[in-house]
Amino acid sequence: MNGSEIFGAWVAVFLTLGIFSYLYKDNPFYKIAEHVFVGVSAGYWMAMAFWTQVQPNLFGRLWPTPEGEISGFMLKAWYGIYNFFGFILPSVFPNGGIDKGHGHDPHFIYLLPFALGILMLLSVSSKWSWMARLGIAYTVGMAAGLRAYAFLNSNVLGQIKGTAVSFVDMPLFSLTGVSVFNNLIILVGTITGLLYFYFSKEHKGAFGKVTRVGIYFLMVSFGASFGFAVMGRISLLIGRFTDLISYGSETYHYASIWVLVLMIVLLTVWTIKGDKKATG
Amino acid sequence: MKRQLPIAIAATIGFITLFGWFVEEPTIKSFVDDDATQWFDILASFAMFLGALNLLKMQAMKVIRKQRGWPYAALAIAGFTFSFTAGFIMLGAYSVEITEFSNSASIAPILAGEINQDVLGTQNILSVIPPGDTYTIRAPYFTEGGAESVVEQINAAGGTAEIRAAEWGAHIATRGSLFNWMFRFIFTPLSATMFALLAFFVASASFRAFKIRNFEATLLLISGIIIMLGRVPIGGNISAWFIFYIVVLALAAGVNTWFKNRTYTLIAVVGGLLVVTIAGFITGWPIDQPGIFYLPVLQDWIYNNPNVAGARAIMIGIGLGIFASSIRYILGIEKSYIGE
Numbered sequence: 001m002n003g004s005e006i007f008g009a010w011v012a013v014f015l016t017l018g019i020f021s022y023l024y025k026d027n028p029f030y031k032i033a034e035h036v037f038v039g040v041s042a043g044y045w046m047a048m049a050f051w052t053q054v055q056p057n058l059f060g061r062l063w064p065t066p067e068g069e070i071s072g073f074m075l076k077a078w079y080g081i082y083n084f085f086g087f088i089l090p091s092v093f094p095n096g097g098i099d100k101g102h103g104h105d106p107h108f109i110y111l112l113p114f115a116l117g118i119l120m121l122l123s124v125s126s127k128w129s130w131m132a133r134l135g136i137a138y139t140v141g142m143a144a145g146l147r148a149y150a151f152l153n154s155n156v157l158g159q160i161k162g163t164a165v166s167f168v169d170m171p172l173f174s175l176t177g178v179s180v181f182n183n184l185i186i187l188v189g190t191i192t193g194l195l196y197f198y199f200s201k202e203h204k205g206a207f208g209k210v211t212r213v214g215i216y217f218l219m220v221s222f223g224a225s226f227g228f229a230v231m232g233r234i235s236l237l238i239g240r241f242t243d244l245i246s247y248g249s250e251t252y253h254y255a256s257i258w259v260l261v262l263m264i265v266l267l268t269v270w271t272i273k274g275d276k277k278a279t280g
Numbered sequence: 281m282k283r284q285l286p287i288a289i290a291a292t293i294g295f296i297t298l299f300g301w302f303v304e305e306p307t308i309k310s311f312v313d314d315d316a317t318q319w320f321d322i323l324a325s326f327a328m329f330l331g332a333l334n335l336l337k338m339q340a341m342k343v344i345r346k347q348r349g350w351p352y353a354a355l356a357i358a359g360f361t362f363s364f365t366a367g368f369i370m371l372g373a374y375s376v377e378i379t380e381f382s383n384s385a386s387i388a389p390i391l392a393g394e395i396n397q398d399v400l401g402t403q404n405i406l407s408v409i410p411p412g413d414t415y416t417i418r419a420p421y422f423t424e425g426g427a428e429s430v431v432e433q434i435n436a437a438g439g440t441a442e443i444r445a446a447e448w449g450a451h452i453a454t455r456g457s458l459f460n461w462m463f464r465f466i467f468t469p470l471s472a473t474m475f476a477l478l479a480f481f482v483a484s485a486s487f488r489a490f491k492i493r494n495f496e497a498t499l500l501l502i503s504g505i506i507i508m509l510g511r512v513p514i515g516g517n518i519s520a521w522f523i524f525y526i527v528v529l530a531l532a533a534g535v536n537t538w539f540k541n542r543t544y545t546l547i548a549v550v551g552g553l554l555v556v557t558i559a560g561f562i563t564g565w566p567i568d569q570p571g572i573f574y575l576p577v578l579q580d581w582i583y584n585n586p587n588v589a590g591a592r593a594i595m596i597g598i599g600l601g602i603f604a605s606s607i608r609y610i611l612g613i614e615k616s617y618i619g620e
Contacts (some may be wrong), residue, residue, distance in 0.1 A: 012468075019473040025479070033470060035359065041470075042462070043366075045328050046332045046363075050325065053448055056449065110322075113319040121326065126497065139323045140617045141291065142293050142319065144297075145312075146297055146316070148610070175580075185585045186585060190592045216495075216496065220587055222500050222591025227511075233479040236472045241478070275352060
């Protein structure tokens with residue numbers, strides 16, 4: 001086991017136990033881990049967004065690897081800008097253009113999202129923040145146009161199609177496959193559940209009884225989601241314990257045990273000090 | 281202009297994108313299918329940069345003004361600086377490729393230390409590599425100097441080795457890079473533990489839901505518990521007859537609530553238990569029969585039927601809601617994104 005892995009294990013143990021220490025109460029270890037998480041996450045997602053989107057799909061289209069010698073004043077000037085950036089940031093703008101499979105000709109239309117993106121960043125300045133609205137407006141308009149149809153197609157039409165079930169040529173009751181009873185459950189559940197979301201009429205009388213059935217179906221559905229959420233969290237918890245146990249071995253110089261003991265001692269001191277302050 | 285221009289952009293782009301689905305015009309179609317979505321992803325990435333910048337600004341202000349908890353804000357900035365360094369400045373993913381190792385006896389002791397093997401085991405590894413092939417030491421060398429020293433040792437021992445560096449961009453998924461180290465030992469433990477923490481609060485959440493004591497809350501919990509138990513090994517070991525008995529007792533509790541009569545309740549309890557016991561003796565107590573009380577089967581049925589019905593109602597509702605709000609955005613009725 002090399003040094004970086006062992007050091008990494010100690011860091012991971014400290015951060016894991018720091019988060020778990022919240023089970024006792026909000027304390028400095030939790031706050032340290034929490035703030036490190038916030039900072040690291042911001043940097044992590046920023047790097048991911050840059051290397052998976054901006055560099056290959058934006059810069060890769062603006063400055064693709066040219067085919068042969070660059071000719072023409074405009075193109076030479078364009079790649080001159082690239083070379084300038086490449087001199088400052090060779091990792092982002094490697095020599096000879098960015099080859100990400102977007103052809104060999106620059107897509108100048110991509111200057112528009114680039115400009116909108118830069119404008120979005122102006123949001124941090126109170127004077128120029130209104131310009132960020134342009135980029136946000138593009139994102140909102142785009143999302144609205146794309147999602148209006150996509151959601152109508154998948155969430156409404158697709159689900160209605162799925163609910164339009166058959167009642168012929170199938171067993172009356174089956175637990176494991178399709179049956180008249182199961183299809184009836186789906187049909188009744190979907191319609192009554194949808195009716196529950198109809199708020200233009202008061203849920204009273206016969207309508208109220210129907211919507212009540214809808215609530216029952218919704219509750220079963222929420223219960224299933226709750227079950228999956230709990231299982232997911234418990235599986236993560238098992239994963240964390242597995243790591244802590246493995247980091248508690250001799251290979252990692254008993255990292256879990258040492259950090260745990262140290263944390264308990266320091267938390268005890270911190271609590272006693274806090275109690276004394278409160279009483280004194 | 282500060283108001284109208286963003287609304288005009290949202291409306292225009294929204295209209296073009298929406299009508300791209302309905303018209304057979306290749307230019308618009310290609311824009312909607314390819315470029316527009318790509319632009320959306322690019323702008324979403326810029327939104328992430330903006331988020332990071334905002335976070336930095338806020339935390340830095342906290343530190344500068346020495347507000348309450350400023351040392352923690354400094355830690356957040358330090359965390360960001362570290363991940364920024366790992367993402368953009370320090371590659372760290374250097375490996376050593378050995379191209380010539382015929383003199384394996386002298387190379388093996390150097391290599392053994394690097395790959396955490398004994399000398400004999402390392403010699404065995406080298407001996408099975410076909411002639412002409414290469415061997416790469418993938419130990420994480422965070423600096424070029426670290427890899428260089430290993431190369432020098434191998435070259436001095438009669439072998440030939442070269443440094444190989446991961447490409448920028450590929451480094452985010454390359455084992456051995458500083459970014460990958462950060463992902464494995466900082467980001468993953470923190471995010472996984474943060475989410476795992478919820479497992480501890482589930483018990484109190486369930487208790488609160490039970491305390492409400494209405495039929496809906498009970499339904500929620502029962503379906504949740506069945507889904508959970510039915511999907512883990514222990515659920516398959518719980519006999520359907522045990523669940524059958526619980527159902528009989530629950531029904532008897534229902535009879536008691538409904539009629540408020542002890543005799544009826546007694547009849548329901550004794551009669552129910554007797555019927556289940558006799559049925560059990562007749563059938564030989566098979567663990568998975570009757571199927572409706574066998575948890576893996578029951579959870580599967582709940583998941584595929586009542587759950588699907590409820591989820592569909594929610595999805596249709598969401599779909600209609602998104603459609604309506606999208607149209608409001610495109611028509612310029614909804615202007616919350618410009619702060620109105």
